[in-house]
Amino acid sequence: MSLQDKLDAFKADFEAGKPPYNVPHSVIETMHRATAELIASGAAGRALKAGDKAPAFVLNDPDGNPVSSTDLLARGPLVLSFYRGVWCPYCNMELQALQGALSEFKELGAGLVAVSPQTAPNSRKSVRQNQIGFPILSDPRNEVAAAFGLRFELPDYLVELYKGLKNDLPSFNGDPSWTLPMPARFVIGQDGTILYAEVNPDYTRRPEPGDMLPMLRSA
Template sequence: MPLQDELDAVRERCHESTPQHISRVRQGAIEDLVSSGIAERAVRAGDYAPRFRLRDSDGKAISSNDLLERGPVLVVFYRGRWCPYCRLDLRALEAVARNLRSTGVSIVAVSPQTADESGATERIHNLSFPCLVDRGGRVASAFGLRWKVSQELRAAELETGLDLAAVNGEPSWTLTMPARYVIGPDGIVEYADISVDYTRRGDPTELFPVLNQIRARVVH
């Protein structure tokens, strides 16, 4: 089943089980992000990717410079383990991770959640790629993906039991727009898929043509 079909099914279930006033606030936040133009200002294909150095859930430092020395890098930004759409997205990527790595790409997932939450994400979903800790959304901000949660949305999420200050281990109440970036060995973004609407994601199969083109250039 295509990833978006699975996401649509989750969205329908969430709509049925979530109080209407909370659904309205969440939808309003998506519409506000769309109208803000934040996605258009984010790092796009053809831009140089911001360099980063983050720690994994075990505290090991992983830098984009080191990864790019080995080949292209797929950077997956996600909101957190608490997000059912992100969980589906990560599982879909894991399902093709072995084939992705056969093209020479390194895969890392990045979120603002704590190391404990990141480690739980890896274990629960049996991920073969590391979940890096972007405390305060510093790297997400460099990519143009970080945004401030409104007071209305904050109150709605607290009502559902989601406390971002606790999950992320810092009080900013900011979120990261889900996104996937393929960065070539030269540091230039070859592919960018930014989900202003967090319930929508590109299918992982879209990554293969990009990665195969990079591999063909490297070989020749």
Template sequence: MSLKAQIDAYNVQKEAKLPADVLALMDTTNEELIAQHIKNNALQVGVKVSNFNLSNHNGENIELTDLLNKGPVIISFYRGGWCPYCNLELKALNDYLPQFKTQSAQLIAISGQLPDETLSTTQKNALEFDVLSDVSNKVADQFGLLFTLDERIQALYTQFGIDFEHYYGDKSYKLPLPATYVINQEGIITYAFLNEDYTLRAEPADVMAALESEHK
């Protein structure tokens, strides 16, 4: 099943479970975020990415240049382990890992979560790739992906029991746009999925196609 089909199925469940006013608020704030065109300021195809290093879920230091020495790098920026869309995406990418490896690609995921929460996300989804902890969102900011969550959604998530200080170590309510990049071994972005609508995610098959096109 495609990731889109999985997300569509989840959306049906969400609409059946949540009150109409909550769904309306989510739709309104999502449309307002889309109207800000944040993705226009994010790193795009053709841009060279600066090196960075972050700790993975096991506390090991992972550096972009080390990964690029092995092959192209896929980066998935996700909001957090509390986000059902993120979990669906991470699991879908994990399912494609054997195919990504046929292109010598290195897959990593990045969020602003604290290391313990990054580990929890990895274990919960049985992920077999490095999940990195970008505390204070420095790398997300480097990629131009950061935004501040609408105050109405902050309040709604608090009602849902999502404690941002627990996940991120602060209450800045800053998150990255969910984004997926493919970076070639020269450090150049060859594929970028960017969308302010957090319910839309890159299809792993499209990521794979981007990797394969590099070798044609």
């Protein structure tokens, strides 16, 4: 089953209110509204694209060790995935799919890192929960996500919904701003040029890990 098939199956159960989710329809409608507004804003079209230069960054891994994109690219091309956090089931399924493709990426000489705004303890939880064997980096205040054109601010009505669901992003992220990155996947060449970019304002849609392989072979 493809990653998107798994995401679609989860979404169908979640939105149908099947146990253990039991989510009221009003919650689903609010989430749909927020996604539709983000799509309509054109934010995804302003994110970095293939052919652009990727911003250099240094972010900490869950143990507090700095990880430099320059150092990563010195070893080979880089697959870079931005995700929302360990609280997002769609993100966790994506991380698991990326883990499944990790050996293929390595065979092609490529590195893989994932970036989220969550704190180090939550990144450690991501690693444990999803059995991840690649670096998960913390992006405080979504500053690197902003450099890639991915950061957006949640509308007030969605903030209130998240609070009601006990989804406390300021606590998860150590940041009071209520911002998130749009989920995105990039392949960056060793010269820093973005070779592949997929940005989706609909968090239930993610590219397949295999989509990266042709670009990595040519890189």
